Amino acid sequence: MSQSKARSSKTKNTPEFNAAVAQFTSVTNASQKDAIKYIQKYGKAEVAINAYYNDPDVVSSSGKGSNISGMNQKLNTLFDKYKALGDDGENISIEGTLKLCEDLAVDPEDVVLLAVAFELKAPGVGEFTREGWRDGWRSLGVDSVTGMKNSLTRLRRNLSSDFTYFKKVYLFTFEFARSEGQRSLAVETAQAFWGLLLPQAVEGGALARIEIDEDEEDENMAQGGPGWSDQHTQLWFDFLNEKGGKGVSKDTWNMFVSFARSIDPKFKTYDPEAAWPSVIDDFVEWAREHGVQDL
Template sequence: MSGRIDGDISQFCSITGASTRDARKFLEAHKRLDIAIDAYYNNPNAFSNARRKGDTAAPSSSKINQLFDKYKDPEDDDITIDGTIKFCEDLEVDPEDVVLLAVAYELKSPQMGRWTRQGWVDGWKSIGADSIPAMKNALVRLRDQLASDPAYFKKGNEAWATLDTAQAFWGLLIPHGLKGGALARTSPSGDSNEAIRDGGWTADYTQWWFDFLNQKGPKGVSKDTWAMFLDFIRSINGNFSNYDMEAAWPSTIDDFVEYAKERFDNDI
């Protein structure tokens, strides 16, 4: 039993970069390695109050609030576009960098480029950062997690009302997820080699999706379409021949598959 626990702790630390002490705390609380890792990513400071004297201090609400006030719009209760641009300059990150989608999720941003005080404070406390250097370090982890963890990749998505907004997000998310593996093709059998042989989603198909939405799609993107589209990307093969029209996919995705198959036929 001890050997298994030690192995889980080692794996936990390797995946998350956490200390051995934190790994043990999360594993003791959640028992299973996968659940413990998810819990750590959701709140890496869950056990910060139990840290020993001399360990790294918990994030300071006061410092996080001071940063919020630094970027806050003087004529608004929130941080808005101008403050966001200044914040990105201090972080040395492009305002259109895909990692900001993960930050927006963690800080419960009501829309891109806007941050509420409560979401800002609660979010950065949960992430464990109360200074610009600490936030820069957090972005490294969030970027890696967004690219490589399918569950986190999907969790960070919300339903967006307009096509323009949805396409802007997909334009950032899809290339990042394909490159990092979060949107890697999966086969029904779980055989990764079979998935590779069978092909999968490409950058061309992303453009087809946008073409379809602009030409024939709905005026807005439904919650179901947004929530299931990334699963669709991961499941589809190179020519969409494995798509099941009888399955519980949103009708917009059904219509897109018909549209794509017509384009396949026209290209032959």
């Protein structure tokens, strides 16, 4: 049975199904009839909610268009409020972003804001465009500060425990953090963002070790026991600080998260013949001489 057919045949009136319908209606204000159609098609409430704003063919509810229009109006009003606090022309600038953080009761350096930046397609640190702001928050199903504040819990959970989502945010972060005109990240900048992202993924399990099977897709990889830890992150930072270098390339940034997810704690299974960036080869050799076996 195909995945779509499996989803559409999801049993009604089970506690799980009813809870998903209730969550869907509470976020979107859609009718229960429409909620049932979306949950039957997409299975999970969060997936269905996102689809509600991006897949108009599922239902032809006459109230949907006006609902989206109302959300856009509210989001545009909020955008203008935060935009007015800065002098960045058409975009929300750092002043508006700091006020948003205050309203959301979140520290400006909280890792969850990287997930927000990803969802809103932020062009750079502390900056939001109107289109990204409106479409991003609407896709998350919120159009008020209260709704935004509540959505942070869901984004933080996904970032922490869902490797697929974590990786999307992680890869986005390189371009987000990179200075205009630069091809790499300064080592200090890269460490700052690794310092936000990696502990979150370690704590929540998104970086739980997997055994790579070249014949299987990523989602079919098996858990592989103990793996990357905060101590390994510090060892990586110590290596970078000792080695120096001008910056961290996009290839190194992108490949590092796959390395961290696949390596055993003592680096015994590392394959130097694999296609890792040379800096990771150097790190493994350095780490073996600087105490990785004791972790």
